[in-house]
Amino acid sequence: MKSKSENYFDSVFQVVKLIPFGRVTSYGAIANYLGLKSGARMVGYAMNASHNQEDVPAHRVVNRNGVLTGKHHFAYPEQMQELLEKEGVLVEKDQVVDFDRFFWDPTKNLL
DNA sequence: CGACTGACGGGGT
DNA sequence: GACCCCGCCAGTC
Numbered sequence: 001m002k003s004k005s006e007n008y009f010d011s012v013f014q015v016v017k018l019i020p021f022g023r024v025t026s027y028g029a030i031a032n033y034l035g036l037k038s039g040a041r042m043v044g045y046a047m048n049a050s051h052n053q054e055d056v057p058a059h060r061v062v063n064r065n066g067v068l069t070g071k072h073h074f075a076y077p078e079q080m081q082e083l084l085e086k087e088g089v090l091v092e093k094d095q096v097v098d099f100d101r102f103f104w105d106p107t108k109n110l111l
Numbered sequence: 112c113g114a115c116t117g118a119c120g121g122g123g124t
Numbered sequence: 125g126a127c128c129c130c131g132c133c134a135g136t137c
């Protein structure tokens with residue numbers, strides 16, 4: 001089932017899976033890592049399919065503003081914030097506190 | 112086949 | 125600093 005596009009989603013999933021505990025990243029960063037530069041939206045789309053992938057911590061993926069834009073897509077909106085706070089990432093007003101500090105860039109995972 | 116939408120980002124006004 | 129518009133690509137109506 002599914003189309004060949006599944007491979008594209010899989011690529012996004014793999015990157016998201018690489019996000020360390022207590023870290024967050026942005027859609028644009030993942031898109032850039034995949035070469036989709038402006039395809040940040042596609043990353044969010046892929047995350048929508050991540051519902052079938054428990055190993056994909058979509059809650060660690062926020063927009064470049066550090067805002068939990070996709071919280072509404074979880075089982076319940078508060079789940080995303082709860083999961084992040086459980087990992088030590090404080091969220092206030094649907095926004096990650098010290099986002100720049102917790103930000104994890106996939107292109108820097110080589111470090 | 113055509114048009115709109117969408118978990119975004121960047122640039123311009 | 126806030127607001128608006130465009131682009132990108134894929135999926136759905």
